[in-house]
Amino acid sequence: MDDTTLTAILLGIVEGLTEFLPVSSTGHLILATEALGYDAERWAVFNIAIQPGAILAVVVLYWRTFWDAFIGLFTWDPKAVAFVRNLLVAFTPAVVLGLAFGDEIExxxxxxxxxxxxxxxxxxxxxxxxxxxxxxxxxVGVAALSLKQSALVGAVQCLAMVPGVSRSGATIMGALCLGVDRKTAAEFSFFLALPTLTGATVLQLWKHGDGIGANGVGWSEIALGFVVSFVVALAVIKAFVAYVSRHGFKPFAWYRIVIGAAALAWLTLR
Structure with a gap:
């Protein structure tokens, strides 16, 4: 196994492990490139392109929820309409800020x-x-959230445009502050990832897709990272929901503090 293939597998594992945990997948991918000596610019598009693998894991695990919402829209079922409405409302702030400040975020x-x-x-x-x-x-479920709650969670999600903040962490903590139960908060974060990460992936591939393959990281490496992130995310999502419903988020907080402090010390001393 050559170094490029091994790197694709490792980064796929990092993406699948961290995308839906409140620890920042983007932050971990950036630190992984620094700590392991990868060329960050070479793997930048790859890191974006494999996100749909983790997104697909949500679709597979919650296919019944999405299917019911899709069918319910044709009969204008109130629960289905509220579900889709809440996702669209929460998604909107990220679209506006992402288009306005995309270069600064990059x-x-x-x-x-x-x-x-x-x-x-x-x-x-x-x-x-x-x-x-x-x-x-x-x-209570995502459909039971109010427009105000959805809009505020969407606004908080924008904090994750700073790498290391964590999109899932921001949305989950924002929902908890609004009185949403832990399981619904986690699920809302998962579902909101679909339009948010899909939109970000499409935008980045449109802007930088011509660089794929030019630096030795091509579609075969992206496909491998996609599959690895999908498989890992499948296991992580189920375990995460079960854990936080009973035990909360403090272990993830302490993990962030320890990893962040260690990374800061290493970056300062190297």
Missing amino acids: MLLENATVVAWALIVGGFAILAVEHFANPGREH
Whole structure:
């Protein structure tokens, strides 16, 4: 196995492990390229292109939810309409800011120090939310959320445009602060990933897709990373929902703080 293939597998594992956990998949991919000596620019498009693998895992695991919503739209079922409405409302702020500040956001992706600080600050933010928030105890489902709750969660998601913040962490913690139960908060974050990450992937491939294959990282490596991230994400999502429904998010907060501090120390001393 050559180095390029091994790198594709390792980055696929990192993407699948971290995309839906509140630890920042983008941040981990950036730190992985730094720590393991990969050329970050060479793998930048690859890191974006394999995200649909993790997204597909959500579709597979929650296919019944999406199918019911799709069919329900034809009969204008209130629950299906509310489900789709909430996702679209929460998705809108990321579209607006992403199109307005896309170049500035891409510049941050080159800064591993920003990632380290974001991991640390985000870890303490999660601890604060866990201590002060009062989430609901009954699983209500995404369709039961109000327009205001959906819009606010969407606004909070925009914080994840800073690498290391974590899209899933921002949306889940935002939902908990609004009184949403842990399971619904996690599921809303998963479902919101579909339009958000798909849109980001399409935009980045449209802008930088002509570079695929030019630096030795082509469609075969992307396909491999896609499959690896899909398989890993399948296992992670189910385990994550079961865990946080019972135990909460504090372990992820402490993990962020430790990894962020270690990364910051290493980046400073190297």
